[in-house]
Amino acid sequence: MxxxxxxxxxxxxxxxxxxxxxxxxxxxxxxxxxxxxxxxxxxxxxxxxxxxxxxxxxxxxxxxxxxxxxAEPSLEEARQIFEVRHCLEREVVMRLIERMPATGFETLEAHVRAEKAVLGKDGPVSIRLAGEFHTLMAELTGNAVLARYVSEIVTRCSLIIATFGRTHSSDCAVDEHLQIIAAIRAQDAERATGLMAHHLGAVADRAELDEEKPGIEAILSRYGRTLAG
Incomplete structure (x- = not known):
């Protein structure tokens, strides 16, 4: 039971x-x-x-x-989560450059094909598959603890994008995933980590974490000027 x-x-x-x-x-x-x-x-x-x-x-x-x-993550919490994600995913990339499982590249490329198949057709599934690409990379390192942390933080990033992101902003760039795979295959650590950092930066940009939303005082002050005039 x-x-x-x-x-x-x-x-x-x-x-x-x-x-x-x-x-x-x-x-x-x-x-x-x-x-x-x-x-x-x-x-x-x-x-x-x-x-x-x-x-x-x-x-x-x-x-x-x-x-x-x-959950409704705060802006500061969201920024901290993305900072940690940068660190974790850089470690994932470095580990995969050192040792990729025999069928690792085929597994990642098959996942990207699944992403392409739903792009522009099924938004919710596209969002999920985009995050799962990063989780899959972490799993391929063979480090269960690292994979668990990445899985948790990727999921929380999806929640952050839902909280702060623009409409239709959560589509993850599939071509960027392919570029990351290619750089890892070439064992180009500088390019691979750079691409990952740029990719995660773009995800954070879609979440608009750097844009301060005006407070009620700022909003009402614009309308209050009509009284002063």
Whole structure:
């Protein structure tokens, strides 16, 4: 019985995580336990187990007497997450240059073909596959801890883009993925790490992390000038 409960909890966790990555569940959206349980045909206890895992990954937050909500990262948190991502993915690139598994390049290129197949056709799946490319690279290093950290931070970046990004801004440049693969294949560390840094910088730009949003004072001051005039 316990094994079945764990299996169901894993399934609910996977589905909710995917819905967040694909930006179907938007930041700030409430996640009532009973609604989630009814939709997936599971008990609230199983839903709670899934919520704990999602909260540990920073994907949802629970508020006392209000329940669970999709997380809304702050601008400062978003910037810090992208800083860490740069460090982690540079390490991934360096490790793959040193030792790529026998079928590693074929695996990455097959994934890029899947990305190309849905580009412009299925936005949510395109978002998910773009992130999974980076997770797949980390898995190919053979370092389970590194792969886990990259997976978590890539997912949180998807949430950040949903919070701060422009409309249609989350499509990840497929050609940049191909360029990174080519540089790793050529064992050109400088080019590969440079391409990855540029690529992640472009992702951060799409999230508009460098643009300060005007506060209410600045907004209202523009309208207040009409009174002064």
């Amino acid at each position: 316990s094994e079945q409960k764990n299996t169901l909890s894993d399934a609910v966790y996977d589905l909710l995580r995917r819905a967040i990555i694909e930006q179907a569940l938007q930041p700030g959206m409430r996640l009532p336990e009973d609604t989630v349980g009814d939709q997936f045909g599971v008990s609230r206890t199983i839903v709670r187990h899934a919520f704990v895992r999602l909260e540990n990954e920073g994907l949802i937050t629970t508020r006392r007497n209000r329940g669970a909500f999709v």
